[in-house]
Amino acid sequence: MTSRRAFIQQAGALAGAGVLQGIAGTTSLAAPVDESLPERVRRELLLPRGKNYLNTGSLGPSPRAVVDTVVDAMWTLERDPVSENWGRLGQQMEAVRKKVADFIHADPKEVLLTRNTTEGLSLVCQVLPLAPGDEIITTTLEHGGGEVGLEYLVKTRGAVLKKVELPLPPESKEEIVSVIEKSLTPSTRVLMLSHVNTITGLLMPLAEISAIAKARSIFLLIDGAQAPGLTPVDARAIGADAYASSGHKWLLGPKETGFLYLRSGFPGKVPPVFALYGSDVYTQSSGTRNVATIMGLGAAIDWHTSLGIETTSKYCLWLRNECYRRLKAVPGVKMLSPENPALSTGIVSFEMTNRKNTEVYARLKEQNVIVKVLPQHNGIRISCHLFVTPADIDQFITLLTALS
Ligand SMILES: Cc1ncc(COP(=O)(O)O)c(C=O)c1O
Incomplete structure (x- = not known):
């Protein structure tokens, strides 16, 4: 040694x-x-100077503009909490949801602001109407934050969770699509995949996979923790039914920020309680929000948009x-x-x-x-x-x- x-x-x-x-x-x-x-x-x-930080995939360092926005919002809020929270600052929080929607090419009605990816994915899993024996397909390379909701479905609905092994390393899109397609059976109801894999960085060929899932009426749930801020995200082109991500990784946003995209039509079926009164940042079902970090998420999106x-x-x-x-x-x-x-x-x-x-x-x-x-x-x-x-x-x- x-x-x-x-x-x-x-x-x-x-x-x-x-x-x-x-x-x-x-x-x-x-x-x-x-x-x-x-x-x-x-x-x-x-x-600090000299720190060679190569772990944004776990937690990203926020730029000064983001930190300043969070601090300024706190000062403003604490001077007049109720008027600001449900007044001027409250309206600016709502504008952040629109920024997130624009950033991922979605309609603001399809976007909810959450605390992180784990929360978004779990909210969706809690309302998926699965019956005993219904199959969920995922891979052996997923993050625990994506798996926990699937485990909940196994425990509460008697669903069967199957994890397919992806080639390590994979060589082509066709190879990956073929592995996923072969794993699907007539009992498959849910397919949960990462947009960018947490272990390998693999950019999942989601457009191809979503076409296959759609043809079989399989619910496509995407763990997007590692994607926004690193690679362009187009929720519609991806074709996901639900897509969850965090603001505190590649977006370099404040910690404990995130979003959940629910494809239009999904909330009309059985929305998570969190979305029962709509997707506005503050509703009766969301309860009081952290204005400062939500404002910081908006600043992080602005920062990325200005760089391109x-x-x-x-x-x-x-x-x-x-x-x-x-x-x-x-x-x-x-x-x-x-x-x-x-x-x-x-x-x-x-x-x-x-x-x-x-x-x-x-x-x-x-x-x-x-x-x-x-x-x-x-x-x-x-x-x-x-x-x-x-x-x-x-x-x-x-x-x-x-x-x-
Ligand atoms: C693919 C993936 N999913 C989910 C998570 C959990 O993210 P969060 O803690 O922001 O919910 C991570 C964190 O590294 C991740 O890489």
Whole structure:
């Protein structure tokens, strides 16, 4: 086992021998955005200098504009709580719901503001009218926040939960669509999938899958925790019946913010209690809301809109492709993410075959490099957001190589 001191010495020796320079020099500078953009975005965050934050997939760091909006809203609210909450600030909260709807190409009536993805998915599961023996299909690579509602349906309705294994890593859209399609049976009522997979970063071919689900009248429930702010989301094009996400990951919004899209028509059947009196931010069924964080979510959407989600997603994919290419060459690294850029987003993950991932995580953390441990696969996940620079990836790969 390499001690911390030995690791630092090893990294130093590599640098001295010019090896680090060689590794660092392998990043192409042909970024698809203005090269100064990631640095400029980085300066808008409150992350201390020198912190190499590669875990937006767990929780994103909010830009100053978002933090300031939250603080300002609190000051305004606390000076005159009732008048503001149901007056001027209340109206601005309602405008945030419209911003979210526009951001995902939905009608505001289809969007509810929630606290997080887990809440949104669970609200939907609680009202799905399943009978004993009805099948729910999902994959073995889902997050617990998506699975909990499905487990509830098993316990309360006698539904049968089947988890299909996706290829790891997957190679083509056709391969994935075929695995999902083959898993469906005449008893399948619900298909729950992630838009962007939490473990591999796989961008699920949802348009193709939703066409198959629709033809069989299968309810398509999408866990969108990892998508908005990373990749464009078009709720209608995706074809989901329900889509839940969080504001505190790639959107870089305040913590405990989220939204739930319920395709028009769904609320007319049996809406969750939360939506009984409509989708307005404040209704009798929602109860009192946190105005400050909801306002901050609006600021986060404005922030992303002004940068352009196409720009962000293009850069994140480019950086992840660079990271992928170089990680592949690191000894003891087995890729979990797809190589095919058409199946990818700004997430790249890998398994460690010669080290314990928790040990690698701890060593990186000592150097202020923050990654996510994937316990199921002795793996590590890297989130490449717009504020992550090629130099950040150089630093991470250099340290990882020294640890291998
Ligand atoms: C795919 C996926 N679903 C759900 C969640 C849970 O998100 P939240 O804690 O915001 O509900 C996560 C969190 O990482 C996730 O990656």
